[in-house]
Amino acid sequence: MVRHVAAIGLAAALLLPGLSSAEAREVIGLRDDRFQPGTIVIRTGERRLYYVVAPGTAIRYTIAVGKAGKQWRGVKYVEEMQVDPAWAPPAEVKRDNPRLPDVIPGGSPRNPMGARVIGLGPGGQYAIHGTNMPNTIGTAASYGCFRMHNQDVIDLYARVEMGTPVVVMP
Numbered sequence: 742m743v744r745h746v747a748a749i750g751l752a753a754a755l756l757l758p759g760l761s762s763a764e765a766r767e768v769i770g771l772r773d774d775r776f777q778p779g780t781i782v783i784r785t786g787e788r789r790l791y792y793v794v795a796p797g798t799a800i801r802y803t804i805a806v807g808k809a810g811k812q813w814r815g816v817k818y819v820e821e822m823q824v825d826p827a828w829a830p831p832a833e834v835k836r837d838n839p840r841l842p843d844v845i846p847g848g849s850p851r852n853p854m855g856a857r858v859i860g861l862g863p864g865g866q867y868a869i870h871g872t873n874m875p876n877t878i879g880t881a882a883s884y885g886c887f888r889m890h891n892q893d894v895i896d897l898y899a900r901v902e903m904g905t906p907v908v909v910m911p
Contacts, residue, residue, distance in 0.1 A: 788804055790887060806887060859894070861907055
């Protein structure tokens with residue numbers, strides 16, 4: 742009973758009030774106790790991102806993952822954090838969409854990076870970021886990045902630090 746009450750209190754403290762259902766996130770029990778608090782765990786098959794807040798407890802977010810052939814797994818670390826980032830399409834994206842401009846300014850409604858970017862490294866090829874296409878959340882839609890509702894990526898951005906481990910699993 743005490744554990745249940747503590748979990749409810751933790752959930753209330755962790756979630757922001759006034760979330761719409763599109764940005765709904767929840768505190769859940771995480772059966773996998775390998776991950777330390779502060780770790781991001783992404784399960785691409787579930788299309789979910791988990792931010793571990795305490796042993797056995799995580800905040801769960803629904804995300805978009807890479808398209809078929811663009812998904813990956815492994816461990817990366819947060820190496821970049823930006824608010825309203827500009828976006829320069831990578832060569833692969835530009836080949837598939839040659840009409841894209843070379844750079845889309847931050848804050849533009851056409852910018853697919855959304856409100857925040859949490860860059861993953863080493864290498865900088867992938868990121869966790871917001872999106873200007875919220876209908877893609879919960880789908881396999883990207884070139885390997887992880888898209889979140891803008892309100893969710895703003896919430897996650899406030900919780901993570903440079904060097905945060907990001908574990909990507911099937």
